Amino acid sequence: MKERVVEPHLFIILGATGDLTRRKLLPALFHLRTYGELEKQNTLIVGAALPELSEEAFRLWSYEGLSGSGTRATTDLRQWCQDHVYYHTLREGRLADYEALAKFIARLEMTRNLPQNRIFYLALPPTIVPTTLELLDQTGLLKSHGWVRVVFEKPFGHDFHSARALNMRLHRYLEESQIYRIDHYLGKETVQNLLAFRFANPIFESLWNRDTVESVEITVAEDLGVEHRGAYYHEAGALRDMVQNHLTQLLTVVGMEVPTSFEAAEIQAEKLKVLRSISPIRTQDVVFGQYTAWAVPGQRILGYLEERGVPPDSRTETYVALKLEIHNWRWRGVPFYLRTGKRLPRKITQVAVTFRPAPIQVFRSLEPGSLTSNRLLIMLQPSEGFSLCFSVKTPGRSFKFTDRALRFDYGQAFGGELPEAYETLLRDVMIGDQTLFVTADFTETAWRLYDPLFVVPREVHLYTAGSWGPKEADALVEQDGQSWQLGW
Numbered sequence: 168m169k170e171r172v173v174e175p176h177l178f179i180i181l182g183a184t185g186d187l188t189r190r191k192l193l194p195a196l197f198h199l200r201t202y203g204e205l206e207k208q209n210t211l212i213v214g215a216a217l218p219e220l221s222e223e224a225f226r227l228w229s230y231e232g233l234s235g236s237g238t239r240a241t242t243d244l245r246q247w248c249q250d251h252v253y254y255h256t257l258r259e260g261r262l263a264d265y266e267a268l269a270k271f272i273a274r275l276e277m278t279r280n281l282p283q284n285r286i287f288y289l290a291l292p293p294t295i296v297p298t299t300l301e302l303l304d305q306t307g308l309l310k311s312h313g314w315v316r317v318v319f320e321k322p323f324g325h326d327f328h329s330a331r332a333l334n335m336r337l338h339r340y341l342e343e344s345q346i347y348r349i350d351h352y353l354g355k356e357t358v359q360n361l362l363a364f365r366f367a368n369p370i371f372e373s374l375w376n377r378d379t380v381e382s383v384e385i386t387v388a389e390d391l392g393v394e395h396r397g398a399y400y401h402e403a404g405a406l407r408d409m410v411q412n413h414l415t416q417l418l419t420v421v422g423m424e425v426p427t428s429f430e431a432a433e434i435q436a437e438k439l440k441v442l443r444s445i446s447p448i449r450t451q452d453v454v455f456g457q458y459t460a461w462a463v464p465g466q467r468i469l470g471y472l473e474e475r476g477v478p479p480d481s482r483t484e485t486y487v488a489l490k491l492e493i494h495n496w497r498w499r500g501v502p503f504y505l506r507t508g509k510r511l512p513r514k515i516t517q518v519a520v521t522f523r524p525a526p527i528q529v530f531r532s533l534e535p536g537s538l539t540s541n542r543l544l545i546m547l548q549p550s551e552g553f554s555l556c557f558s559v560k561t562p563g564r565s566f567k568f569t570d571r572a573l574r575f576d577y578g579q580a581f582g583g584e585l586p587e588a589y590e591t592l593l594r595d596v597m598i599g600d601q602t603l604f605v606t607a608d609f610t611e612t613a614w615r616l617y618d619p620l621f622v623v624p625r626e627v628h629l630y631t632a633g634s635w636g637p638k639e640a641d642a643l644v645e646q647d648g649q650s651w652q653l654g655w
């Protein structure tokens with residue numbers, strides 16, 4: 168793998184007064200600067216947004232956001248904002264404002280002696296992304312003597328046709344090599360380590376197939392409800408909001424073949440092959456759920472239908488569990504279970520690989536089921552690491568077994584904090600590495616897989632807030648002799 172470096176550039180955030188900029192982008196940029204790379208390369212940040220703010224006011228807003236965000240560095244935040252952050256007002260659809268932005272950028276590049284390398288981060292509501300791109304193109308901002316990269320946030324369409332239309336529109340102005348679609352799950356250290364774990368450790372890679380793996384489960388559980396996003400969520404639901412993107416990305420990283428090299432294109436191609444090998448999902452293998460209120464004296468958690476912005480008759484799912492099969496030589500016959508939901512007991516993201524039991528049981532005196540299968544748990548949240556579970560004999564004369572685990576925790580092993588996903592991803596945009604970004608083909612193929620589930624009549628099973636989802640989801644795995652695996 169060739170080490171790439173950050174080249175001097177302008178980092179232009181469109182929609183810079185939003186929540187994403189304040190909570191994620193500015194802290195990530197500030198941390199990258201503390202590693203020295205951005206500082207050395209004289210990278211500057213230009214915020215652009217609707218409000219008519221002075222540069223000073225935007226710098227103060229950025230500073231206040233940074234100091235309240237628990238950024239790791241405590242000193243010189245204010246000076247950093249002063250030296251590196253600029254602001255430009257950009258009203259919706261106004262060509263004149265974009266022309267002024269183009270002049271502003273050209274002047275900055277000239278006075279600060281920067282090559283015309285530009286990153287445009289579209290931190291905007293998806294509805295205004297197409298016009299914004301058109302205006303950037305019209306004012307010549309997407310053409311330069313250096314490189315231009317554009318970062319997009321999800322959602323990338325809401326079904327196959329809208330995703331394809333969006334991609335066609337993007338490709339009118341940009342090459343795919345300039346487009347960085349963010350899925351922040353891919354920026355997590357464990358996802359990258361999953362690649363390292365699989366392809367640097369032959370003992371696991373040789374077990375990673377239908378001969379030894381009995382099932383794979385991917386769980387993304389959230390303890391929060393829909394919060395202030397009720398209206399959005401009613402339109403989206405868990406399948407669109409989580410499964411089509413985050414869970415499917417994890418699935419393809421777990422299921423992919425060994426790439427011929429660690430280059431972005433090779434990895435993307437292998438992930439896409441997995442996605443294309445998935446058999447159509449049967450409706451009987453999908454369970455939809457919706458949370459209802461939970462109450463004890465003195466405390467009550469609202470049910471989904473009571474949340475602000477949610478129509479009282481909404482049939483949108485806040486939970487989904489499904490089973491699918493990757494129809495290839497490696498995985499044929501191995502069930503992959505995906506599940507995600509809101510208002511579950513805790514926030515947890517994990518992949519559980521359950522290995523097949525021994526073909527012959529030599530401990531004949533044991534009760535059936537008293538020996539559990541070997542399992543590899545890959546944790547992404549709340550902590551990051553791996554845990555390999557196996558059976559051991561308990562001390563004493565009789566032959567009794569219990570479960571124990573070999574555990575590797577990133578935080579404990581390496582100390583300190585792991586980089587935030589946005590830090591990893593922003594740096595990758597800066598060095599031009601697309602490995603951890605979503606391709607046009609991936610989004611379209613993923614929509615193709617899930618689209619049929621949006622149009623068939625669906626039953627939505629209720630579950631109490633704070634429980635692990637509807638009992639029908641347990642039945643989905645139990646009918647295959649499995650159970651949902653949880654945490655270490």
Ligand SMILES: NC(=O)c1ccc[n+]([C@@H]2O[C@H](COP(=O)([O-])OP(=O)(O)OC[C@H]3O[C@@H](n4cnc5c(N)ncnc54)[C@H](OP(=O)(O)O)[C@@H]3O)[C@@H](O)[C@H]2O)c1
Binds near residue numbers: 216217258292293
């Ligand atoms: N926030 C997150 O943690 C998060 C996480 C993942 C993905 N995203 C995605 O990132 C994008 C931005 O999210 P956000 O939470 O930062 O959104 P936001 O807070 O609603 O606003 C983003 C920016 O867009 C501007 N804006 C809103 N409506 C506009 C319009 N009609 N014309 C021009 N500008 C408009 C806002 O200006 P005002 O400040 O004047 O309102 C703000 O500068 C969205 O696509 C979202 O789905 C966000």
